[in-house]
Amino acid sequence: MAHIPQIRIPATYMRGGTSKGVFFTLTDLPEAAQVPGKARDRLLMRVIGSPDPYQKQIDGMGGATSSTSKTVILSKSEQPDHDVDYLFGQVSIDKAFVDWSGNCGNLSAAVGPFAITSGLVDPTRIPENGVVDVRIWQANIQKTIICQVPITDGMVQETGDFELDGVTFPAAEVPVAFKDPADGEGAIFPTGNLVDDLEVPTDVVAGGTIKATMINAGIPTIFVNAADLGYTGTELQEAINGDPLALARFETLRAHGALKMGLIQSLEEAASRQHTPKVAFVAPPSGYSASSGKEVEADKIDLLVRALSMGKLHHAMMGTAAVAIASAASIEGTVVNLAAGGGKRNAVTFGHPSGSLRVGAEASLVEGRWVIDQAVMSRSARVLMEGWIRVPGDSF
Structure with a gap:
């Protein structure tokens, strides 16, 4: 019986805050997965190792927790005054679906560094030393996020002494500002009541x-x-x-x-x-x-x-x-x-x-x-691995 071989897709495995996820550039995805739909969802589930009735995600990059069953797709922004469009997919561990209904705030801290190293930010905006404000359009919730990424010798600085409870090792501090974070048209309280x-x-x-x-x-x-x-x-x-x-x-x-x-x-x-x-x-x-x-x-x-x-x-x-x-x-x-x-x-x-x-x-x-x-908080982010994700060619 003939079997379709695996394909490989450029990808980066990153920690952002207290989460981890697989990051992709939109144009690196197979053509069928470059648009929303079943092919994209099936691909991302196979990357992460879902659905898994054992709830371990052994045959994928997921870590069998909500914090590690995550995917990110980035592209040059189509929005004025933004650098990058950020789409987040929360992959269910034991069920066959990807939830696109919200953002991941922790991985937002990794979006800025990934966007810079992937060439999605205009190089003229990146100082030799200092901080660059990466202007992110969060496509799931249609909101702006500003990620302040430290730069040393023209490259993203990942190491540092900033400590974040829930993360074992220190790293560089990445302040993240969520502009007008209300979901929807300013409807902070959907029932109209504080309580x-x-x-x-x-x-x-x-x-x-x-x-x-x-x-x-x-x-x-x-x-x-x-x-x-x-x-x-x-x-x-x-x-x-x-x-x-x-x-x-x-x-x-x-x-x-x-x-x-x-x-x-x-x-x-x-x-x-x-x-x-x-x-x-x-x-x-x-x-x-x-x-x-x-x-x-x-x-x-x-x-x-x-x-x-x-x-x-x-x-x-x-x-x-x-x-x-x-x-x-x-x-x-x-x-x-x-x-x-x-x-x-x-x-x-x-x-x-x-x-x-x-x-x-x-x-x-x-x-x-x-x-x-x-709303503002400080996180940290770090590349854990970069190269290619491999998935069976018939998985999507």
Whole structure:
């Protein structure tokens, strides 16, 4: 029996923030995958090693977590005053689909360095030494991101002493600014409320309602109080991910929140929209031991946040969810703002399972609607491997 040989595609494997993904330049993809559709999705799933009923992604580049089952496609920007168009695909681990509904904030930090080294940024804009602002058009959510990439001797500087909880080794700092991060036409609060009484089944919470802030900023996110679910906010991954009933409970909460936010038309649709919305629970500051053993002190943080991604508690914090946290914290009266002590603020430091992170956002009320000018946080990025991805020629 004849078998079709493998093909090879230029690709780069990068870490951005607390995520990893396979990066492609659009024109390097096979012609059938250069446009949206089934061929592209099948190719990216095969690259990552999905769908995998074993949930290990052994036969691909994925790492069997939401943080490592990611793909990025970049091209020269078609938007005025932008350098690069950035398309993000979150590959499901055990199901046959790629979710294109949102952005990856962590990998956004790697987009700038990749764009420079791939020749997608005008070389006249790159200093011999200094910082270049890479102007990114995030094609999934139609928003602008500015990635400040350090340059040394005309090349992207990747090494440095910036430490990021959730990443073992230090690297160069890459500040990332998310401009007007509200998803949609400025609809930061899709229900029109800072806090809703979200109706959920009684197996999620007794009484069938839970206080929730549902926000579209960075990525659609549902915030609830940890105490309302019987948690403290200091939980690490195993406390949630090792409890199937807890995971099912959070998924039910997520589905009902997605319906209330207008992201889906029926609860059944949530199963095919795993990437968005996120669901997170918050609590006032408290000391705890992070997953690395590092002690996080209560007086060094403003609040605690734990977030789920692709059905599991995240090991640190998704970059886009950090934008949502910063945005919600900056608006008085939200669940996040109240957990941080209330009042007006333009930055918060929050504790997550791997440590802590400081994020900032500026909010203003314009003609009765809340507007976030930008949200800012620092990440780091590094090329892990570059060369060619190989996939069977008949896989797409």
